[in-house]
Amino acid sequence: MKRAGQLEGKNALITGATRGIGAAIARGFAAEGARVFLHGRDAAAGRALEKETGGRFFAADLSDSARVDELAATICRECDRLDILVNNAGLELVMPFTEFDMTKLDRMWQVNVRAPAQLTHALLPALKASGSASVINVTSIHQTIPYPHNSGYSLTKAALGMLTQTIAIELAPFGIRVNNFAPGAVETDINRKVVEKMRAEFAEWIPAGRVAQVEEMIGPAVFLASDAASYVTGATLVADGAYSQNLVRYRP
Secondary structure, rough: OOOOOOOOOOOEEEEEOOOHHHHHHHHHHHOOOEEEEEEEEOOOHHHHHHHHHHOOEEOOOOOOOHHHHHHHHHHHHOOOOOOEEEEEEOOOOOOHHHOOOHHHHHHHHHHHHHHHHHHHHHHHHHHHHOOEEEEEEEOOHHOOOOOEEEEEHHHHHHHHHHHHHHHHHHHHHOOOEEEEHHHHHOEEOOOHHHHHHHHHHHHHOOOOOOOOEEHHHHHHHHHHOOOOHOEEEEEEEEOOOOHHHOOOOOOO
């Protein structure tokens, strides 16, 4: 007999679900019984994941505020309640401060901070209807750990982390939990070339001795989304192999 999944019967929206950590979380949620709504910009990858998970894919560019509102309106039409929202979509544009580009910073701010705030706010009616909703904001260890040559990305993740803590207080009376999920170094399509080139260095820097695989991000996300975390809100769950505890890390 098939076991009941930890997310059985729950409706979940995962942004940035077409690759990397977002795709892994989407697969993990579907395996645990959730009905998944998938967001991304890659339509081909989205349709493939749609078939794999039995979910629904919606394309939207979160750097456009109008598209964020459209995505929220679509989700509200598709389901009478939203039990899980994973704000995973993010943008990282590396740049030393001596070469700071305000246009790049604005783009990161829109995707990494404004879009999660706007989407969560627009989905409040569906989240309130759940009675026990979980909002998971995927930040990074760099919400608290400085990353040389990447101040723009780090400051947007810090802002998202504070948004989480603030609205966790405000939304608790509605039965909505809000938490940060902060991965460390994870091997994805985006950073695979860097990881392969510097695998030995990462093994030295990370106390666990290696970079994480995307599948290792599923368990923490499932926990935060599930009823097992019913009293966890306003928290940050770090999954980094103790990377952020290491004193000797980056050499710019």
